[in-house]
Amino acid sequence: MKILHTGDWHLGRQFYGQSLEADQDAVLDQVLGAVRTHSPDVLVIAGDIFDRASPPATAVRQFNNFIRTVHADCDTSIVLIAGNHDSGDRIASYASLADPKRLLIRGPLSPEERPLILEDEHGPVAFSGLPFGNEFSARECYGDSSISCPADVVAAQVACARTYVPGNARWVIAAHVFVANATPSESERSLQVGGIETVPPGVFDGAHYVALGHLHRQQSAGGEHIRYSGSPLAFGFDEAGSAKSLTMVDLAHDGSVTLQQLPINPPRAVRVLKGELEELLDKGGREPSEDFIKLVLTDKKLLIDPMGRIREHYPNALALTYERDESAEPILLRGSSQAKLDDPIAVVGEFLSQVRGEDGTDDEMALVGSALRQLNNVEERA
Known part of the structure; x- marks a missing residue:
């Protein structure tokens, strides 16, 4: 079975105050082109579709047009989950219009993590969508007051989802989490204020492929079958030069995966x-x-x-x-002043040395001396 994995679109986001609407139109066209060219059985969108819970109307139209086109023009099924930037209720509203045999759309946490089950020539494949949820909503959802961190939340989600996976099915999970030892970027929002926000990769034991969202760099996380596709656009200068791509997954009959990165070429690097x-x-x-x-x-x-x-x-x-x-080191860490305050030229020279890391030139110090003499002359005449 062929799975196209993407996520972290952040529709509606700006880059240092600059609109990214045209750039996001361009990369969505490239995602759509990949769907048409490679005909994946499933498209997984692993959260952070929008950049904020109340996205601008232009971002909503971008997303609606994309989903409408894939659904109408392609045979590809869709698995879609809410990320920490999304409103779970907004994402869930799309589920009321979805074909349950072809689309799995997950917004808020649910005590019934029922999968989308698809068939290929080798048998069933179960797709579980695990949306982002904080520990407070997870305690209420699962009736477990001991849930206290993101790892507990994901463990509860996976345990719940596992009960609905047929014993003869290969299992694919979509989740929006920070897996331990993965590499973040400066543009991601923390999943938790205080405490440990990462989850161990072992929490996904039993899954044959884990399609992750949240981190914006493409990378594996604890195993080749646990992977971030990364965001299709860079959202910080720390990502300068980073390759952007979609992840194409070929899930074999025995649950092993073969991965291929399909390049994304943003119009503005x-x-x-x-x-x-x-x-x-x-x-x-x-x-x-x-x-x-x-x-x-x-x-x-x-x-x-x-x-x-x-x-x-x-x-x-x-x-x-x-x-x-x-x-440069902070000036305050470079030691106390050695110049006497009654020698202003020496004070200026020391200042230049500390700020620039080198002494003032002869011409500069001569200019300082000339300015100080003129100032003294003015004061004497006054």
Whole structure:
């Protein structure tokens, strides 16, 4: 059985204040193209469809158009779960219109985690959708006051789902969790305030493939059959250069899986450019780009309006830092001042040394001395 795994679309999200609507349209077209080209039996969307519980109308239309097209034009079944950014009730509202023989849509937690069961030439495959839920809703749902962390929540979900899986079926789980030892990004929201938010991969024992959502980097998590597809777009500059993809899973008759990454090519990449401003301006003049850009300037001196100048070639330059600021230790940690306050030139020289990591030049110190003498002359005349 062929399974196409994706998630963490975050429809309605912005990138440093810039709309991503066009970018998300483009990647949804690529997901739809993969469905049409590879004809998977099932499309798994592992949560965080929207970026917030009350998404903008444009994001809702994007999602509705996508689901409507897949359902009308393709034979692919859909498994869809709510993530921590979604409203479980909103996601559940789609289930009332869904074909229960072809779609599994899971919003809030439920004490009955019944799977979608599909057949191939080797027999049944059970798909369990385990939406995100916090420990408080899980205690109420499962009647267990001992549930106190995400690992307990997922363990209760898996135990409940397991009871509905036929003994002769291969088992696929979709879940929205942070598996221990996986690599996060700066753009993910914590699943728990305080305490341990990760879950051990062993909680999924018995499943032949686990389609995970929440972390935005594509990666395996405790085994090749436990995997994050990653988000189709980068949402932070720490993901600059990271490959984006969908995961195609071929589930064999014995439950083993073969994985293939189908590349996603966002219309605007996320990049970090490092160098002196003049070098970057020269490169931008030769190779202008609409990509999202962070600048790390290696210039030793502060520059006048570097962002305005660079945006002539990189209109989506959104962040700027100086290399010395990123690597410098806080000034307060460099020891007490050695200069006497009655020697202002020495004080200025020491300040320059601490801030820049090098002494002032002869010309700079001469300029400081000249300015101080002029100031003294003004005071004496007054």
